[in-house]
Each structure stands twice: as C-alpha cells, then as structure tokens.
Amino acid sequence: MSAPPAAALHDNPPHASLRGVVRRYEGRQTVHALGPIDLDLAAGEFFAVVGPSGCGKSTLLDVLSGLGVPTEGSVTLEGKPVRGQVPDGVGVVFQEDSSFPWLTVHDNVAFGLRRSGLDRTEVARRVDHAVGFMGLAQFAGHYPPQLSGGMRQRVCIARTLVQQPRLILLDEPFGALDQQTRLLMGDELLRLWRDTGATVLLITHSLDEAAMLADRVGVMSARPGRFIDLVETGWQRDRDSRIVSDPAFGPLTARLWTSLRAESLKTMGRAA
Amino acid sequence: MNRRIAVLLVRAAVLAVLVLLLEVLCRTGVIDPLTILPPSAMVAAMIEQLASGDVTDAMLRTFSTVALAFLAAVLLGTAIGALVHAVPRLRRAIEPLLASYYSVPTFVFYPLLVALLGLSMAPLVVLGLLSAAPAVMISTLAGLDSVSPVLRKVARVQRLDFFRTLRWIVLPAAMPSLFSGFKLALSYSLIGVIAGEFILSGNGLGYAISFAYQSFDNRAMYGLMLFVLLVAIVANGVLYTYEGRLAHRRRRG
Numbered sequence: 436m437s438a439p440p441a442a443a444l445h446d447n448p449p450h451a452s453l454r455g456v457v458r459r460y461e462g463r464q465t466v467h468a469l470g471p472i473d474l475d476l477a478a479g480e481f482f483a484v485v486g487p488s489g490c491g492k493s494t495l496l497d498v499l500s501g502l503g504v505p506t507e508g509s510v511t512l513e514g515k516p517v518r519g520q521v522p523d524g525v526g527v528v529f530q531e532d533s534s535f536p537w538l539t540v541h542d543n544v545a546f547g548l549r550r551s552g553l554d555r556t557e558v559a560r561r562v563d564h565a566v567g568f569m570g571l572a573q574f575a576g577h578y579p580p581q582l583s584g585g586m587r588q589r590v591c592i593a594r595t596l597v598q599q600p601r602l603i604l605l606d607e608p609f610g611a612l613d614q615q616t617r618l619l620m621g622d623e624l625l626r627l628w629r630d631t632g633a634t635v636l637l638i639t640h641s642l643d644e645a646a647m648l649a650d651r652v653g654v655m656s657a658r659p660g661r662f663i664d665l666v667e668t669g670w671q672r673d674r675d676s677r678i679v680s681d682p683a684f685g686p687l688t689a690r691l692w693t694s695l696r697a698e699s700l701k702t703m704g705r706a707a
Numbered sequence: 708m709n710r711r712i713a714v715l716l717v718r719a720a721v722l723a724v725l726v727l728l729l730e731v732l733c734r735t736g737v738i739d740p741l742t743i744l745p746p747s748a749m750v751a752a753m754i755e756q757l758a759s760g761d762v763t764d765a766m767l768r769t770f771s772t773v774a775l776a777f778l779a780a781v782l783l784g785t786a787i788g789a790l791v792h793a794v795p796r797l798r799r800a801i802e803p804l805l806a807s808y809y810s811v812p813t814f815v816f817y818p819l820l821v822a823l824l825g826l827s828m829a830p831l832v833v834l835g836l837l838s839a840a841p842a843v844m845i846s847t848l849a850g851l852d853s854v855s856p857v858l859r860k861v862a863r864v865q866r867l868d869f870f871r872t873l874r875w876i877v878l879p880a881a882m883p884s885l886f887s888g889f890k891l892a893l894s895y896s897l898i899g900v901i902a903g904e905f906i907l908s909g910n911g912l913g914y915a916i917s918f919a920y921q922s923f924d925n926r927a928m929y930g931l932m933l934f935v936l937l938v939a940i941v942a943n944g945v946l947y948t949y950e951g952r953l954a955h956r957r958r959r960g
C-alpha cells in the first residue's frame with residue numbers, strides 16, 4: 436500500500452479543532468487580536484500559518500495550546516475540550532528564546548524528560564539523539580548565553596522534540612537562522628514529522644518555507660486575524676527541500692503572496 | 708578565570724600599598740601612633756586579643772546573633788517579597804515605602820525592642836533583621852520581575868505544578884537578583900548587630916570595642932576593629948566567589 440494522499444487524512448477525526456474562536460485582550464484599550472476562526476487540523480497533518488506581523492498568529496498558538504483562554508468559541512484537542520490548561524502530548528516552541536540560561540544545552544534538553552520516569556541511560560540516549568539532530572552535539576556542555584540566537588532556538592526545539600509530542604506547535608522557530616540552515620532544518624523537521632506521525636502547526640513569515648513544508652497553508656488577514664485563504668499544497672508525504680524546483684512550487688508561493696499582499700499593505704497603513 | 712585573578716591581584720596590590728603607606732606614616736611620626744596604631748601593631752594586637760580568649764564569648768555571641776538575623780532576613784524577606792509580588796495592589800502600596808526604608812535609622816527602635824523582648828539576644832536579632840530583610844525583599848521583587856513570561860509559559864507547557872515551577876524555573880531564573888540581595892543582607896545584619904552592641908548592649912564584639920574605646924585601650928580597640936573588618940571581608944569574599952561561579956556560566960565567552 437502506498438502512503439495515503441494528504442486529502443485522505445481529513446477523513447479521520449481531527450486532531451485539533453477551533454470553533455468560532457475569538458481572542459480579545461482586555462485593557463485600557465481592548466485589542467481584538469484574533470478571529471472568529473474555524474479550523475480543523477487533521478491528525479498527522481503539517482499545517483503552516485502565514486500572515487502579516489501582529490495579525491494574531493502567536494495568539495492563535497496560545498489558544499490552540501491551551502495557554503490562553505479564547506474570549507469566545509471553543510478549542511478541542513483529541514476530542515477533549517481545552518480551557519486554560521495545556522493537555523498532555525502538546526509541545527510548543529515559542530517565538531522568543533525560552534532556553535534556560537542556568538542549564539547546559541544537554542540539561543536544557545533533558546529538562547523535557549525530567550518527569551518522564553525514564554531511566555538515566557534512556558534519557559541520555561534520547562537527549563544525545565535530539566541534541567545531535569539539531570546539530571548541537573559539539574555544544575552539549577555549553578550554556579545558552581554562549582550560543583548564537585539561532586542555536587538557542589534549536590535548543591528549545593530539541594527540548595520540545597525529545598518529549599515526542601503528538602501535536603507540535605512552532606512559532607517562527609527558524610526566524611533567527613540563515614537561509615541555508617533554514618532549508619536544512621526544514622528537511623529535518625519534515626523527516627521528524629514523517630517518522631513520528633505527529634501533527635505539526637508551524638507559524639512562519641517565509642512563504643517559501645510554508646509552501647515547501649506544509650500539506651496546507653493558512654493565510655491570515657491583518658488583525659484581527661482570520662483565515663482568508665486555505666491552500667492545499669498537494670505534496671507527497673515523502674518530500675524534502677528539493678521540491679523548490681518542482682514546477683508546482685512557483686505558482687504556489689505566487690498564490691500565497693497574492694493573498695497576502697493586500698493584507699500586508701493594510702498592516703503597514705497603506706491602501707492596496 | 709585569568710581575568711578574575713588579575714583583577715583580584717590588582718585589588719590586593721592597591722590595598723597593600725595603602726596599608727604600607729599607613730605603616731610608614733605612623734612609624735615616621737607623621738600620624739601620632741596614639742591616634743592610629745601602625746597596621747603591624749594592629750595585627751599583633753588582634754592576635755593578642757584572640758589568643759587571650761577574653762573575647763571568645765563575645766565573638767560567639769555576636770556571630771550567632773548575626774547568623775540568626777541573616778537567616779531570618781533571607782527567609783522572611785524572600786517570603787514577604789514573594790507575597791508582595793503576587794498581590795499587585797499590595798505592591799503598589801509597599802514599594803515606595805521599601806524604597807525609602809533605608810532613610811529610617813532603625814536603631815531608634817532599640818529601646819522599644821528591649822522593652823518588648825527583654826535584654827536577651829532577641830532585640831539584636833530583630834535589629835539585624837530589620838536592617839537586612841528589606842534589602843532581601845527588594846531583590847526578591849526584582850528577581851521575580853526578571854523571570855521572563857515565556858519561561859512561565861514553558862512551565863505550563865511542561866505541566867509543572869506550583870512547587871516544581873518554583874524550584875525548576877522561577878528560583879534559578881531569579882537567582883542572580885536574589886543572591887545580590889543575600890549579599891547585602893549579610894553586610895546589613897553584621898552592621899546592624901555590631902552597631903547595636905556598640906551603642907546599646909552590654910555584650911558582644913561591638914560592646915567590646917566600645918568598652919576598649921571608653922577605657923582608652925587603643926590596642927584592644929584597633930585589634931578588635933581589624934578582626935571585625937577581616938570577618939566582614941572574608942564573609943563577603945565567600946559569597947562573592949560563589950556568585951561569580953554562579954554567573955560565570957551565564958556569561959558569554
């Protein structure tokens with residue numbers, strides 16, 4: 436049997452779903468940051484989110500993970516409602532650096548397994564694997580302040596991946612990386628996604644990255660963020676960064692850009 | 708590490724030159740040796756004092772008082788600081804008071820403390836506590852502020868309970884600030900206790916210095932002063948080294 440095409444994934448019950456989700460930040464001035472949003476993430480799907488700066492992407496990640504409570508609407512993960520608590524099996528890599536400066540790279544990654552109940556050798560094995568996977572093997576004994584921003588971000592990714600979450604939420608994880616490393620990390624992420632069968636939601640500001648990695652790309656409007664376009668990429672599950680030379684790749688990014696252009700101009704305060 | 712040693716050497720050299728200068732000024736009579744003892748004589752006097760055993764009781768009493776005041780200040784200061792941090796309203800009310808706290812001469816309360824607690828060690832412990840605890844509170848507030856929101860989010864994603872969040876994330880993240888507060892607390896409780904003994908008590912090292920001063924016993928006075936000074940320097944040095952070790956790994960390089 437060959438791998439099922441992406442569309443077949445949608446027949447299974449969704450891994451995560453958002454219904455009428457709205458998030459407003461109350462304060463002296465109420466900020467309507469997000470929604471209303473309806474979205475189903477199929478189990479095992481790779482979903483990318485693109486949208487203009489400040490449109491509510493990180494806010495979306497907040498409510499989806501259970502870190503933030505939606506002002507309206509509901510979030511369901513693996514069939515159970517989520518409200519203000521992060522359910523088991525969810526891993527998050529934040530946009531900001533969240534490495535622990537007081538722990539070595541190795542111990543940062545091992546942090547993810549502190550409560551796993553695994554024995555020491557197994558922990559060491561998994562940590563070494565994750566650290567190597569992120570290209571940090573030579574820096575296992577270093578402290579994060581001794582690393583570059585991109586390396587610190589990779590520490591955070593390794594800390595999340597070592598826990599083998601079923602739903603992985605990534606907020607611009609490659610933001611601090613150069614283009615080449617980005618592509619390679621993208622390949623690694625694809626490989627991991629394929630091997631583990633996890634569901635991935637990736638927020639990125641790179642249209643190429645979204646088009647290359649995802650099964651589906653959600654294009655968000657200017658704030659308050661809503662999905663104005665959902666684009667199926669139609670890639671095989673077995674793919675890597677070489678698809679950038681696929682004839683379908685150009686039109687795909689072109690479509691994303693067309694959808695986004697007007698919205699991006701809006702956030703810059705100009706007419707389309 | 709080499710840089711640290713170099714800095715320490717320079718500091719030691721500066722100190723040595725100053726001490727040497729004082730020695731020369733005293734020996735040549737520029738400074739009257741009855742006013743200030745030459746440093747070599749101070750050291751001799753200090754050794755005499757310590758060897759005679761006359762001040763052993765005073766020493767034990769003073770240091771145990773300081774230790775009690777310091778520990779109480781660290782525990783209470785951190786606990787109250789954390790409480791104030793958790794209740795923003797309370798914080799808005801208390802923070803300005805904390806900031807101006809050190810313009811209050813706490814010694815004026817000593818008679819009140821004696822009236823309340825009797826002529827035991829207790830009023831001095833409280834005096835040391837009063838001078839040290841607010842510093843710990845201030846640094847606790849600063850330390851808790853310095854824990855970035857994203858680290859608290861990590862704690863929630865890792866599904867850590869309150870105590871694990873505290874032990875594994877909040878405390879280590881706040882440690883540099885907390886530690887500078889502990890350092891101040893040690894100095895302040897030492898100052899508080901010894902000054903309290905000096906002015907108001909009939910016991911301890913502070914009192915011994917004051918007694919020597921009033922009976923014109925210069926040798927004893929300078930010997931004891933030097934001893935207190937050395938203790939303060941060593942205690943601070945130990946914390947300083949430990950702090951350096953703590954910070955060393957966080958720095959670049």
Ligand SMILES: Nc1ncnc2c1ncn2[C@@H]1O[C@H](COP(=O)(O)OP(=O)(O)OP(=O)(O)O)[C@@H](O)[C@H]1O
Nearest residue numbers: 460466468487488489490491492493494495530658
């Ligand atoms: N805690 C908060 N309190 C008030 N307003 C907030 C808060 N967090 C975010 N916002 C506002 O909500 C809007 C969306 O923010 P969000 O961080 O989700 O955007 P984003 O799409 O992730 O932006 P970027 O691409 O720059 O990361 C912004 O206008 C922001 O100012």
Ligand SMILES: [Mg+2]
Nearest residue numbers: 492493494530
């Ligand atoms: Mg964001």
